[in-house]
Amino acid sequence: MSLVAGVDSSTQSTKVLLVESETGEIVDSGRASHPDGTECPPEAWWEALQEAGKGLLDRAEAVAVAGQQHGMVALDADDRVVRPALLWNDTRSAPQAERLTAEHGGPGAWAADTGLVLAASFTATKLAWLAENEQGNAAKTVSVMLPHDWLTMKLRDVTAAEATTDRSDASGTGYWSPATGDYVTDRLVQAFGRELALPRVAAPNEIVGRTPWGAAVAPGTGDNAGAALGLGLGPGDVVVSLGTSGTVFGVSDVPAADASGLVAGFADATGRYLPLVCTLNAARVLDTFRTLLGVEHAEFDALAIAAEPGAGGLTLLPYLDGERTPNRPNATGVLSGLTTGATRADLARAAVEGMLSAQADGLAALAAQGLQAKRVLLIGGAAASEAVRRIAPGVFGVDVEVPPTAEYVALGAAKQAAWALSGSQNPPQWNTGDTARLTGTAAANTSFRSAVEQYATLRDETSSWASHQ
Numbered sequence: 127m128s129l130v131a132g133v134d135s136s137t138q139s140t141k142v143l144l145v146e147s148e149t150g151e152i153v154d155s156g157r158a159s160h161p162d163g164t165e166c167p168p169e170a171w172w173e174a175l176q177e178a179g180k181g182l183l184d185r186a187e188a189v190a191v192a193g194q195q196h197g198m199v200a201l202d203a204d205d206r207v208v209r210p211a212l213l214w215n216d217t218r219s220a221p222q223a224e225r226l227t228a229e230h231g232g233p234g235a236w237a238a239d240t241g242l243v244l245a246a247s248f249t250a251t252k253l254a255w256l257a258e259n260e261q262g263n264a265a266k267t268v269s270v271m272l273p274h275d276w277l278t279m280k281l282r283d284v285t286a287a288e289a290t291t292d293r294s295d296a297s298g299t300g301y302w303s304p305a306t307g308d309y310v311t312d313r314l315v316q317a318f319g320r321e322l323a324l325p326r327v328a329a330p331n332e333i334v335g336r337t338p339w340g341a342a343v344a345p346g347t348g349d350n351a352g353a354a355l356g357l358g359l360g361p362g363d364v365v366v367s368l369g370t371s372g373t374v375f376g377v378s379d380v381p382a383a384d385a386s387g388l389v390a391g392f393a394d395a396t397g398r399y400l401p402l403v404c405t406l407n408a409a410r411v412l413d414t415f416r417t418l419l420g421v422e423h424a425e426f427d428a429l430a431i432a433a434e435p436g437a438g439g440l441t442l443l444p445y446l447d448g449e450r451t452p453n454r455p456n457a458t459g460v461l462s463g464l465t466t467g468a469t470r471a472d473l474a475r476a477a478v479e480g481m482l483s484a485q486a487d488g489l490a491a492l493a494a495q496g497l498q499a500k501r502v503l504l505i506g507g508a509a510a511s512e513a514v515r516r517i518a519p520g521v522f523g524v525d526v527e528v529p530p531t532a533e534y535v536a537l538g539a540a541k542q543a544a545w546a547l548s549g550s551q552n553p554p555q556w557n558t559g560d561t562a563r564l565t566g567t568a569a570a571n572t573s574f575r576s577a578v579e580q581y582a583t584l585r586d587e588t589s590s591w592a593s594h595q
C-alpha cells in the first residue's frame with residue numbers, strides 16, 4: 127500500500143491528509159492555523175505546513191500542495207521574501223486594478239489576453255501596487271510566485287530559478303493565458319514596469335522534484351482547482367465552496383473570457399478550464415454575526431432555522447470586507463429593514479440568507495457563461511452549518527448535494543500526488559462516498575422568493591452609493 131500526502135494551505139489554516147493512493151482512503155490528517163490578516167509572511171505558512179504535516183509527510187511517497195490563489199510572494203536575488211505576501215483578499219490594489227484596466231485596453235482586452243478582468247485580488251494588481259508604493263522593495267524584487275509555488279519550492283529545497291507552478295494557479299495572476307498556455311509578458315511589464323523571473327508551468331501530472339527525504343513532489347495547484355480534482359467534477363456539476371471566500375465553479379472544456387469580470391476564466395488541474403466566481407465574504411460573515419450574537423455554531427444555526435424565510439424583513443448585503451464580485455472593493459456590509467420587532471433569530475437568518483444570496487448571484491453569472499448547474503455541491507468550512515444546509519436549496523432555487531464532510535482541497539492535492547506517482551494519463555478515480563441530497567421544494571422556493579427579491583433590491587440600490595464604488 128503506498129501513501130500520498132495532500133496539503134491545503136488556505137487562508138485560515140493548513141490541512142494535511144495522508145491518503146492511500148489506490149483507493150483515496152484517508153489514513154491520517156493534521157491541521158495548523160495561520161495568522162489573521164490580509165498579508166502574511168510566507169514563513170508562517172511553512173511553519174504551519176511542518177506542524178500540520180508532522181508524522182504524515184515523511185510517510186508519503188508523493189506530496190502536492192494546493193494553496194490559496196493569487197497571493198504575491200516577491201523574492202530578492204537571494205530568494206529572500208521581500209515583504210509579507212499580499213493575499214487574495216487584500217483590496218489595497220483596487221486603484222491599480224482600475225488604472226491598468228483603463229490604460230491597457232479595457233476589460234475585454236484583459237479578459238481576451240488572460241481570462242481575467244482585473245480586480246484587487248489578482249497578482250498583477252498587487253505587483254503594480256508594490257511598484258507604486260514600495261519602490262525600495264520593488265527594486266529588490268527579481269522573482270514573483272504564488273503561495274503554493276513558494277511552498278512547493280520549500281518542500282523541494284531548491285532555488286527560485288527551479289521553482290514551478292501549475293496552469294490553475296498561473297491563471298489567477300493576470301499575466302498568463304489559459305487559452306494559449308503561455309505567460310503574457312507584456313501584461314506583467316504593464317503591471318510591474320519590468321520583467322520578473324516566473325516559475326515554470328508544469329504539466330498537471332508531472333513529478334517536479336523530490337523532497338530531501340525522497341518523496342516525489344507533484345506541481346500542486348490553486349485551492350479551488352484542488353477541490354474540483356478532489357471531488358472529480360463531471361459535466362453539470364457546480365461547486366459552492368464556503369470558506370473565507372465564497373467560490374462557485376465548474377469544470378469546462380473551453381476557456382472563459384467574461385468581459386463583465388463576474389466570472390474568472392481560470393484553468394483547472396487536469397488540463398481543462400475552471401470558470402469561477404469568487405466573493406470576498408462567506409464563512410466569516412457567519413462568524414461575525416455569531417460573535418455579535420455571542421453564540422457558538424450550533425446555537426447560531428438553531429436561531430437562523432427558527433426564523434421565517436425573509437428574516438422578518440431584515441436583509442443583509444454581506445460585503446463586510448469590501449467585495450470582489452461585484453467589484454466593490456471599498457464597500458461595507460449593509461443591514462436593511464431593521465425595526466423594533468427584529469429578533470436575534472432574524473439577525474442570524476439574515477446573515478445566512480445574505481451570504482447565500484451572494485453565492486446565488488455567482489450561480490447566475492456562471493449560467494450566463496453557459497455553465498448551468500444540474501447539481502450544486504456544497505463544500506468548505508461553512509458547509510458544516512445546519513442552517514446553511516437547510517436554507518441553501520431555497521435561496522439557490524435548485525437541489526443541493528453535500529458530499530461527506532472532508533477537506534476536498536487537500537484530497538485533490540493528494541489525488542494529484544497519486545496521479546504523478548502512477549505515471550497514468552488520467553487521475554485516479556476515487557470514490558468520495560454518497561452525497562446527502564437537500565431538496566429545494568417548490569413550496570420552499572415560493573416562501574424564499576421574498577428573501578431573494580429583498581436581497582436583489584438592496585444589492586442594486588447600493589450600487590450607486592459613493593461608498594460602494
Ligand SMILES: Nc1ncnc2c1ncn2[C@@H]1O[C@H](COP(=O)(O)OP(=O)(O)O)[C@@H](O)[C@H]1O
Pocket residue numbers: 136137138139368369370371409410412413423506507508509510511512
Ligand atoms: N459548523 C460551522 N458552521 C459555520 N461555519 C463554520 C462551521 N465550522 C467551521 N466554520 C467556518 O469555516 C471557516 C473555515 O473554513 P475553511 O474552508 O477551512 O476556510 P479557508 O479555506 O478559507 O481557510 C471558518 O470561518 C469557520 O468559522
Ligand SMILES: O=C(CO)[C@@H](O)[C@H](O)COP(=O)(O)O
Pocket residue numbers: 136137138193194195196214247298349350369370371372373390404
Ligand atoms: O481568490 C480566490 C479564488 O479566486 C479564493 O478562493 C482563494 O483561493 C482563497 O480561498 P479560501 O482560503 O477561502 O478557500
